[in-house]
Amino acid sequence: MSAPTGRITAVDTYDIRFPTSRELDGSDAMNPDPDYSAAYVVLRTEGGGPEGHGFTFTIGRGNDVQVAAVDALRDHVVGRSVAGLCADPGSLYRDLIGDSQLRWLGPEKGVMHMAIGAVVNAVWDLAARCEGKPLWRLLADADPAWLVSQIDFRYLTDALTPEEALALLSKGKQGAAGRTAELLRRGYPAYTTSPGWLGYSDEKLTRLARQAVAEGFTQIKLKVGADLDDDIRRCRAARAAVGPGIRMAVDANQRWDVGEAVAWTKALAEFDPYWIEEPTSPDDVLGHAAVRRGVHPVKVATGEHVQNRVVFKQLLQAGAVDVLQLDAARVAGVNENLAILLLAAKFGVPVCPHAGGVGLCELVQHLSMFDYVALTGTTEDRVIEYVDHLHQHFLDPVVITDGHYRAPASPGFSSAMHRASIDAYTYPHGTFWAADAASGEPGTDTEVHA
Amino acid sequence: MSAPTGRITAVDTYDIRFPTSRELDGSDAMNPDPDYSAAYVVLRTEGGGPEGHGFTFTIGRGNDVQVAAVDALRDHVVGRSVAGLCADPGSLYRDLIGDSQLRWLGPEKGVMHMAIGAVVNAVWDLAARCEGKPLWRLLADADPAWLVSQIDFRYLTDALTPEEALALLSKGKQGAAGRTAELLRRGYPAYTTSPGWLGYSDEKLTRLARQAVAEGFTQIKLKVGADLDDDIRRCRAARAAVGPGIRMAVDANQRWDVGEAVAWTKALAEFDPYWIEEPTSPDDVLGHAAVRRGVHPVKVATGEHVQNRVVFKQLLQAGAVDVLQLDAARVAGVNENLAILLLAAKFGVPVCPHAGGVGLCELVQHLSMFDYVALTGTTEDRVIEYVDHLHQHFLDPVVITDGHYRAPASPGFSSAMHRASIDAYTYPHGTFWAADAASGEPGTDTEVHA
Numbered sequence: 001m002s003a004p005t006g007r008i009t010a011v012d013t014y015d016i017r018f019p020t021s022r023e024l025d026g027s028d029a030m031n032p033d034p035d036y037s038a039a040y041v042v043l044r045t046e047g048g049g050p051e052g053h054g055f056t057f058t059i060g061r062g063n064d065v066q067v068a069a070v071d072a073l074r075d076h077v078v079g080r081s082v083a084g085l086c087a088d089p090g091s092l093y094r095d096l097i098g099d100s101q102l103r104w105l106g107p108e109k110g111v112m113h114m115a116i117g118a119v120v121n122a123v124w125d126l127a128a129r130c131e132g133k134p135l136w137r138l139l140a141d142a143d144p145a146w147l148v149s150q151i152d153f154r155y156l157t158d159a160l161t162p163e164e165a166l167a168l169l170s171k172g173k174q175g176a177a178g179r180t181a182e183l184l185r186r187g188y189p190a191y192t193t194s195p196g197w198l199g200y201s202d203e204k205l206t207r208l209a210r211q212a213v214a215e216g217f218t219q220i221k222l223k224v225g226a227d228l229d230d231d232i233r234r235c236r237a238a239r240a241a242v243g244p245g246i247r248m249a250v251d252a253n254q255r256w257d258v259g260e261a262v263a264w265t266k267a268l269a270e271f272d273p274y275w276i277e278e279p280t281s282p283d284d285v286l287g288h289a290a291v292r293r294g295v296h297p298v299k300v301a302t303g304e305h306v307q308n309r310v311v312f313k314q315l316l317q318a319g320a321v322d323v324l325q326l327d328a329a330r331v332a333g334v335n336e337n338l339a340i341l342l343l344a345a346k347f348g349v350p351v352c353p354h355a356g357g358v359g360l361c362e363l364v365q366h367l368s369m370f371d372y373v374a375l376t377g378t379t380e381d382r383v384i385e386y387v388d389h390l391h392q393h394f395l396d397p398v399v400i401t402d403g404h405y406r407a408p409a410s411p412g413f414s415s416a417m418h419r420a421s422i423d424a425y426t427y428p429h430g431t432f433w434a435a436d437a438a439s440g441e442p443g444t445d446t447e448v449h450a
Numbered sequence: 451m452s453a454p455t456g457r458i459t460a461v462d463t464y465d466i467r468f469p470t471s472r473e474l475d476g477s478d479a480m481n482p483d484p485d486y487s488a489a490y491v492v493l494r495t496e497g498g499g500p501e502g503h504g505f506t507f508t509i510g511r512g513n514d515v516q517v518a519a520v521d522a523l524r525d526h527v528v529g530r531s532v533a534g535l536c537a538d539p540g541s542l543y544r545d546l547i548g549d550s551q552l553r554w555l556g557p558e559k560g561v562m563h564m565a566i567g568a569v570v571n572a573v574w575d576l577a578a579r580c581e582g583k584p585l586w587r588l589l590a591d592a593d594p595a596w597l598v599s600q601i602d603f604r605y606l607t608d609a610l611t612p613e614e615a616l617a618l619l620s621k622g623k624q625g626a627a628g629r630t631a632e633l634l635r636r637g638y639p640a641y642t643t644s645p646g647w648l649g650y651s652d653e654k655l656t657r658l659a660r661q662a663v664a665e666g667f668t669q670i671k672l673k674v675g676a677d678l679d680d681d682i683r684r685c686r687a688a689r690a691a692v693g694p695g696i697r698m699a700v701d702a703n704q705r706w707d708v709g710e711a712v713a714w715t716k717a718l719a720e721f722d723p724y725w726i727e728e729p730t731s732p733d734d735v736l737g738h739a740a741v742r743r744g745v746h747p748v749k750v751a752t753g754e755h756v757q758n759r760v761v762f763k764q765l766l767q768a769g770a771v772d773v774l775q776l777d778a779a780r781v782a783g784v785n786e787n788l789a790i791l792l793l794a795a796k797f798g799v800p801v802c803p804h805a806g807g808v809g810l811c812e813l814v815q816h817l818s819m820f821d822y823v824a825l826t827g828t829t830e831d832r833v834i835e836y837v838d839h840l841h842q843h844f845l846d847p848v849v850i851t852d853g854h855y856r857a858p859a860s861p862g863f864s865s866a867m868h869r870a871s872i873d874a875y876t877y878p879h880g881t882f883w884a885a886d887a888a889s890g891e892p893g894t895d896t897e898v899h900a
Contacts, residue, residue, distance in 0.1 A: 030550060030553070031550050031551075031553075031554070032550055033550065033551075034550070034551065034554075035551070058551070058554050058555060059550070059551050059554045060551035061522065061549065061551035061552050062519075062522055062551060062552045062554070062555045062562065064518065064522065065515065065518050065519045065522050065555065065561065065562065066555065068514065068515050068518040069512075069515045069561065072511065072512055072514065072515050099511065100480060100481050100482055100483065100484070100509070101481075101483075101484065101485070101508070101509050101510040101511035101512060102511050102512045103480070103481075104481070104484075104508050104509045104512065105508060105512045105515065105516065105560060105561050105564070106560055107704065107731075107732070107755060108733075109559050109560045109733070109757060110555060110556055110559045110560020110561050110562060110563070110757075111515065111519065111555050111560050111561035111562060112512065112515065112560060112561060113560070114555070153707075154707065154731075155707060155730060155731040155733075155734060155737070156707070157707045157708070157709065158707060158708040158709060158737060158740065254557070257603075257604065257605060257606070257607045257608060258607070258608040259607065259608060280605060281557075281604075281605040281760045282557070283558075283559070283605075283757070283758065283760040283761055283764075284605060284760050284763075284764065285735060285736070285764060286735070286764045286767055286768060287605070287608060287760075287764075290608065305557060307559060307560075307733070308733065310731045310733040310734050310737075311733055313734075314733075314734065314735060314736045314737075317736055318736060
């Protein structure tokens with residue numbers, strides 16, 4: 001544990017891209033060829049003290065725009081007291097979302113908002129390192145009133161007041177020690193998307209689905225939405241592979257209009273899909289409510305592209321979702337996700353976070369574990385998404401045992417990448433990309449031995 | 451008229467900023483010190499043929515991020531056939547919003563979406579120049595089926611189908627010749643925000659309000675939301691200055707939560723506000739619906755920060771607005787605004803566009819004039835915002851006579867700035883900013899004699 005001293009001396013940014021499109025990892029109905037990428041941020045401190053690491057996940061082109069957006073925040077961060085930031089990350093969060101000129105580019109959505117998320121998450125990583133705790137534990141140990149102080153309630157008070165948040169967190173503390181022990185013993189339930197990418201053959205899908213069950217997962221997910229006949233064939237194959245006792249979610253990645261979402265989901269009903277994910281635009285609160293009415297008893301899930309707490313609030317107010325899929329890096333970091341977890345708790349909707357991408361599993365596990373230990377107190381009907389690629393680039397990668405995320409023990413937010421990975425995959429001049437360009441042949445090696 | 455030939459050879463971008471914060475022009479409860487700026491785009495064509503000009507409006511910091519976002523679109527544009535673009539601007543619009551990697555940064559919102567709007571509007575400027583018509587006339591003369599082909603109906607069909615759009619546009623054509631003559635004779639009604647900036651003294655407010663009425667305006671607007679006592683005093687002074695027959699809108703620029711919006715608006719009711727604008731988050735469809743129920747008979751208006759057609763659709767579906775304030779440069783350009791105009795027409799909600807900023811008046815007048823001539827056929831309860839600064843930087847500035855926008859006659863979208871203005875205000879190396887930095891004293895001269 002390092003006592004926080006000194007000031008932030010630099011905000012270093014890196015445009016990191018992995019050539020995942022060459023293997024069709026991550027392919028779905030809207031994203032046929034993603035190159036999983038990260039606009040990566042390192043907060044440096046005086047005298048080589050602890051660093052803070054954070055990032056925005058993107059799928060390739062535009063990662064440079066994300067880096068430019070983080071660069072535009074630098075003046076808000078450099079020179080800040082490390083002790084002040086660690087004591088109150090919310091002070092920076094509020095300054096960033098409140099910058100009256102930058103706010104015009106949102107407000108609180110898209111490129112600028114995700115850039116704020118990267119910086120804010122880096123601050124929480126720094127705070128947890130300084131505290132000598134994994135982030136989930138820092139949050140679970142925190143005073144409820146302090147957690148409430150980390151939230152911006154603007155635009156929320158018609159659904160959640162600071163007083164209600166305090167009551168939920170105070171109640172959540174009861175029995176936390178027992179749940180911490182249980183979490184350390186058992187981990188947090190996961191489900192896996194790895195079998196179901198749209199670009200995979202039926203053979204690969206079936207093999208990976210069986211393997212997932214053998215590894216202890218009780219839920220898998222399939223991408224759908226490009227072609228109905230293909231979806232029926234793939235769902236049939238997957239259901240046959242896993243048997244009736246395994247939950248099988250399907251994910252349309254925003255491919256449909258409202259009417260189409262209802263019709264297509266009903267056409268898959270015979271395979272007993274557990275939820276339909278992203279049936280339509282993530283902006284369409286009323287549309288999701290209509291889809292939910294239309295596809296019952298199939299559940300409706302969304303969230304990975306939901307831009308901020310205001311839209312999550314409405315999804316809950318409108319009864320538009322059965323499952324809330326927050327993302328660690330889409331919104332403005334831990335502070336905004338605390339608000340979203342509290343909204344979900346208030347409305348009694350389970351949170352099953354989006355993960356995958358680059359490092360999203362590493363980040364989001366901390367939020368769900370905090371939620372279990374010190375907010376909702378349950379993992380019932382709650383699972384964190386798991387995708388099995390790119391973890392090797394992280395210093396503290398997620399560990400999955402018997403279908404559960406193990407609780408991280410290292411201080412921080414599990415957000416730091418290996419220096420060798422950064423050096424290799426920085427675009428376009430890192431060693432991988434430079435060699436790739438020089439060879440004239442696309443490579444697919446995403447393994448880095450760091 | 452130049453026959454469109456050849457290809458797009460370059461997409462040139464400029465970070466243009468005006469030091470408006472030094473005079474408190476444009477100040478409001480959320481934006482105390484804007485430096486009105488434009489991320490400006492010029493499409494160059496082969497052989498020095500006609501150019502296309504477009505831009506995103508911002509209020510200062512972050513304009514560089516907007517420029518980076520336009521730069522990220524360049525590969526989609528360079529090399530395209532000019533004739534192909536002019537015949538079907540929608541082909542580029544769909545490619546840009548559909549780029550599967552860039553889409554991750556939205557989808558269809560914030561920095562990337564506004565950048566797409568700048569490029570798409572530049573294409574329409576080019577198309578109108580090639581056609582030898584002002585844009586409003588190109589749109590009003592167009593075949594309804596072609597206009598329908600320019601719209602992306604994804605996520606809209608639960609509220610508006612292509613068939614309904616075609617019917618609205620076909621009906622809108624009836625009597626268009628007479629309305630064109632009337633538009634050329636009388637212009638399109640305007641209202642003015644120039645008296646009501648929050649940073650202005652009561653004396654300046656009163657003087658400018660009287661002047662607005664003397665100039666023929668029948669509606670003014672005041673910024674509110676920072677301090678209730680101040681708002682009461684300013685509304686009283688403005689109402690006394692203009693008398694009871696003039697509409698007086700108030701604008702909170704997203705300052706409030708739902709409950710506060712209702713209470714504050716009611717506290718101003720004795721001054722007979724015509725509408726309350728942006729009472730809360732532009733993302734909060736359900737919140738606006740609640741505010742509208744609470745403040746009746748004061749109307750609710752929003753739109754300048756509404757991110758895309760999906761949110762506008764919901765504002766209409768939920769009965770959340772009395773007045774729809776589209777912006778020419780917030781969404782993905784003319785194509786998306788055609789969808790928004792059609793949605794408003796379908797739901798019978800008047801469109802009173804947001805303008806001001808840099809060049810927003812110049813752009814948006816074309817959309818309202820098309821709406822009048824060839825879609826809704828009326829200007830009843832419809833007014834375009836007018837703000838009286840920065841027009842001198844445009845080659846074809848708006849002309850206001852007796853409280854009306856005159857119909858533009860020059861070919862194009864009125865979007866081109868003077869070369870001298872671009873050279874002076876390009877940040878940070880243009881002649882104005884270089885001299886400003888060298889002098890050590892902030893200047894306020896925003897006049898450029900081009």
